[in-house]
Amino acid sequence: MGKGSNVQKATAARERNQKKMGKSDEERKAASAKAAKDAAAKKCLLCLQTFMVNVKAPQLLLHITAKHPDLTDYTQCFPELAGYDPNDPKGEKAEAAAKAAAQKKAAKAKKAGGPDLDSLLDAGLKKGKK
Template sequence: MGKGSNVQKAQAARERNQKKMGKSDEERKAAQAKSKADAAAFMCLACRQTFMANARPPLLYQHVIAKHPAGTDPASCFPQLKDFDPNDPKGEKKPPAGGAGGPVKPKKTNKKKDDNLDALLDAGLGGNKKKGGKK
């Protein structure tokens, strides 16, 4: 009667389409291995929970605070948190590399923009006098 089930036909069609796309079995296996490695890039040494490669130190620190007993050293869970400062999660207060110590200067704000805005507001608030009087 038939020459195979729908499952067999679908599998054959899938293999044909993959050959057309140009991806070999080795390429697919390599891509799968890379995605697995990225998914488990960071692992908590205490509870073995994994984090993706794009996890930042504040997220890892939050895990230590939320999941482990108080007083747990963050570096004991994640070696990447050795120099992490929870009061400065973005690392802005850290002295620049190269030994140039000293305080980091804050960025200058653009005051011209604020002055122009104030001038426009002052010009618009000059008074509520009407040009034409009532008759």
């Protein structure tokens, strides 16, 4: 029983010392490389200014309006802004329009004599057994 307790004490001391030492050189290099990659994740194609990986579309739009005021196509600076509407930043209007179109299609199919198979499948219904 005496040997077991010494082994446990040595293991606990070794773990404590590793925590005090911090990261290894490889871990530091990997973290540094990841931070550098994240810092330059998005780049303006006109002025080559870099932005962090977590920058939102409204901030990119603010850059465009401040630095490139004569520009009308946002994708010339940032291709990831394709389809972005500054009047609808969260996409709620587009989502509501798509939902309304789906409801209109379902109403039209109902008037035509029942729903067609595509509208049923779009609604989440599965094909039954044959």
